[in-house]
Amino acid sequence: MSRVALVTGGQRGIGAAISEALQAAGRKVVASYAGNDAAAKAFTDRTGIPCYKFDVADYDACAEALKKIEAEVGQVEVLVNNAGITRDGTMKRMNREMWDAVIDTNLGSCYNMCKLVWDGMSAKKFGRIVNIGSINGQAGQYGQVNYAAAKSGIHGFTKALALEGARGQITVNAIAPGYVDTEMVRAVPPDVLEKIIARIPRGRLGTAYDIARGVVFLTADDADFITGSTLSINGGQHMY
Numbered sequence: 001m002s003r004v005a006l007v008t009g010g011q012r013g014i015g016a017a018i019s020e021a022l023q024a025a026g027r028k029v030v031a032s033y034a035g036n037d038a039a040a041k042a043f044t045d046r047t048g049i050p051c052y053k054f055d056v057a058d059y060d061a062c063a064e065a066l067k068k069i070e071a072e073v074g075q076v077e078v079l080v081n082n083a084g085i086t087r088d089g090t091m092k093r094m095n096r097e098m099w100d101a102v103i104d105t106n107l108g109s110c111y112n113m114c115k116l117v118w119d120g121m122s123a124k125k126f127g128r129i130v131n132i133g134s135i136n137g138q139a140g141q142y143g144q145v146n147y148a149a150a151k152s153g154i155h156g157f158t159k160a161l162a163l164e165g166a167r168g169q170i171t172v173n174a175i176a177p178g179y180v181d182t183e184m185v186r187a188v189p190p191d192v193l194e195k196i197i198a199r200i201p202r203g204r205l206g207t208a209y210d211i212a213r214g215v216v217f218l219t220a221d222d223a224d225f226i227t228g229s230t231l232s233i234n235g236g237q238h239m240y
């Protein structure tokens with residue numbers, strides 16, 4: 001029987017490519033989203049992948065949604081923590097709300113979702129978890145102390161949880177994407193984007209599929225010996 005894979009923020013952007021790639025790899029995929037009903041409907045119509053609306057930053061909402069998903073689709077054996085937001089601003093401009101929103105959505109969500117699937121994966125002695133970090137969590141980025149802290153936190157979270165899961169055959173890995181051509185990056189001013197691309201050795205932005213194929217690799221049943229690692233998918237930018 002196909003394993004159930006849950007992709008948070010899985011109906012658009014990088015998440016949509018991850019959902020579709022996992023489906024193509026034979027997983028029974030479920031996607032979650034925050035509020036973009038139109039994108040969710042269009043995605044389900046196109047792919048047949050069901051979408052569940054809940055806030056990944058809210059533990060109780062995650063618990064309720066997971067209960068529903070497990071009753072309607074089955075136990076989650078593959079989890080991709082992909083949902084994320086940015087609220088950029090220099091320290092001078094960054095208020096507490098911008099800080100909390102990014103920490104809770106990008107990092108708090110990893111706790112919420114992993115906590116809720118952990119007992120089931122442990123009982124089954126199988127689990128694949130991938131957390132989507134960022135090159136900006138590895139290198140830092142001007143105007144992004146909240147985002148860099150959250151993504152850097154994801155890389156530490158991944159290694160610590162991987163240690164806890166190893167004997168139970170639950171692997172926990174991270175992917176640190178570079179700049180990928182999605183709405184999040186299209187919001188960057190064109191002159192800034194031009195400078196960013198000039199610093200990518202490969203000479204282009206990534207595609208969502210570039211990231212998705214990394215997720216398929218790390219979540220394969222036979223990827224049992226890869227855990228606690230961070231896969232950098234960034235066109236070589238981490239070498240700069």
Ligand SMILES: NC(=O)c1ccc[n+]([C@@H]2O[C@H](COP(=O)([O-])OP(=O)(O)OC[C@H]3O[C@@H](n4cnc5c(N)ncnc54)[C@H](OP(=O)(O)O)[C@@H]3O)[C@@H](O)[C@H]2O)c1
Pocket residue numbers: 008009010011012013014015032033034035036037039054055056057082083084085105132133134135176177178179180181182183184185
């Ligand atoms: N794009 C890049 O270049 C890049 C680079 C490095 C890392 N990343 C990371 O890759 C991931 C995906 O990025 P993306 O560019 O594909 O983003 P995106 O196009 O903005 O999509 C974000 C997704 O997350 C969902 N989401 C946001 N807040 C949520 C919440 N509180 N609860 C549930 N779902 C929520 C959104 O749902 P709605 O559609 O309902 O809003 C959407 O599905 C993020 O973690 C991002 O930080 C992206």
